[in-house]
Amino acid sequence: MTLLSVNHLSKSYRTGAAAPPHRVLRDVHFSVDAGEFVAVMGESGSGKTTLLNLIASLLDLEEGDILLQGQSYRDIPAAKKARFRREQMGFVFQQFNLLDTFTLRDNILLPLVLSGVKPEDMPDRLTAVAGPLGLEDLLDRYPDEVSGGQGQRAAIARALIIRPKLILADEPTGALDSKAATALLETFGQLNAAGETILMVTHSALAAAYASRVLFLRDGMIYHELYRGDLSRQVFGDRIMESLQLVLKGGEGHF
Numbered sequence: 332m333t334l335l336s337v338n339h340l341s342k343s344y345r346t347g348a349a350a351p352p353h354r355v356l357r358d359v360h361f362s363v364d365a366g367e368f369v370a371v372m373g374e375s376g377s378g379k380t381t382l383l384n385l386i387a388s389l390l391d392l393e394e395g396d397i398l399l400q401g402q403s404y405r406d407i408p409a410a411k412k413a414r415f416r417r418e419q420m421g422f423v424f425q426q427f428n429l430l431d432t433f434t435l436r437d438n439i440l441l442p443l444v445l446s447g448v449k450p451e452d453m454p455d456r457l458t459a460v461a462g463p464l465g466l467e468d469l470l471d472r473y474p475d476e477v478s479g480g481q482g483q484r485a486a487i488a489r490a491l492i493i494r495p496k497l498i499l500a501d502e503p504t505g506a507l508d509s510k511a512a513t514a515l516l517e518t519f520g521q522l523n524a525a526g527e528t529i530l531m532v533t534h535s536a537l538a539a540a541y542a543s544r545v546l547f548l549r550d551g552m553i554y555h556e557l558y559r560g561d562l563s564r565q566v567f568g569d570r571i572m573e574s575l576q577l578v579l580k581g582g583e584g585h586f
C-alpha cells in the first residue's frame with residue numbers, strides 16, 4: 332500500500348528580490364509503501380533536506396504535490412498544518428532538539444501534551460516506547476546527563492509516541508560516535524521490522540545500508556535508486572558506495 336506519494340515536485344529558493352530563483356528540486360517523483368525504509372543520499376547541496384522539509388510540510392509546495400495516505404498537502408489549510416505534522420509524522424534530527432530544562436520523560440511526553448492526550452493515558456504510551464528503546468532507567472535525567480546515543484534514543488521515543496504514519500530522519504547519526512550510530516541504526520532496523528515506515532536523509536553509506544531502498548539525488552533530481560532485495564547489508568553497502576561514487580563523479584560511469 333502506498334503511504335507517501337511525491338508527485339513531480341519542484342522547488343526554488345529566492346535569495347533576494349533581484350536574484351533569479353535558484354531551482355533546488357526538479358520534477359522529483361517517487362512513492363514509499365507502508366513498511367518501507369528508504370534512505371535519500373546525494374552530495375551536499377543536492378536538495379535532500381529541502382525534499383525532507385517539503386515532505387514534513389515545513390516548507391510550502393511550489394510545483395507538484397505530496398500525498399500522505401492519499402491526502403494531498405494542497406488540501407490542508409495553513410492553520411491545520413502544524414497539527415497535521417504533529418499527529419502524522421515523527422521527526423528525528425541530527426541535533427536531537429531535546430529541551431534542556433525538561434527531563435527525558437517530559438521531552439518524550441511533550442507531543443502528547445500538545446495533542447491534548449489525557450494524562451491518565453500517558454504512562455502506558457510512555458512505557459510502550461521507552462521500554463523497547465532501553466530508556467526506562469533514564470527518564471528522570473536531563474538531556475545533559477545522558478550520552479549522545481541515549482539522547483538520540485529519547486528523540487526517537489518522542490517521535491514514536493504519537494504513533495506516526497511516517498518517521499522522517501535527517502542525518503540521525505550525524506552527531507553520534509560510530510558505536511552509538513550503529514546502535515541507532517539497529518534500532519531503526521528493528522522499528523522497520525516491526526512495521527514502521529522510515530524516510531532517512533544520510534551522507535553515510537553505512538547508514539543507508541540499513542534501508543530497503545536508497546534514492547540518489549543529484550542536481551535536485553532522482554538520479555538513481557537501489558533496492559536491497561536479498562543482499563546482505565555488507566554487499567548492499569558496497570553497492571551503495573559504488574553508486575555514490577558514480578553520482579558524485581557526475582555520471583561518467585553507467586549504472
Ligand SMILES: Nc1ncnc2c1ncn2[C@@H]1O[C@H](COP(=O)(O)OP(=O)(O)OP(=O)(O)O)[C@@H](O)[C@H]1O
Pocket residue numbers: 344345346355373374375376377378379380381382
Ligand atoms: N532557505 C534557503 N534559501 C536559499 N537557498 C537555500 C535555502 N535552503 C537551502 N538552500 C540551497 O538549496 C540547495 C539545497 O540545499 P539542501 O539543504 O536541501 O541540500 P542538502 O542536500 O540537504 O545538503 P547537505 O547535505 O549539505 O545538508 C543548496 O544550494 C542550498 O544552499
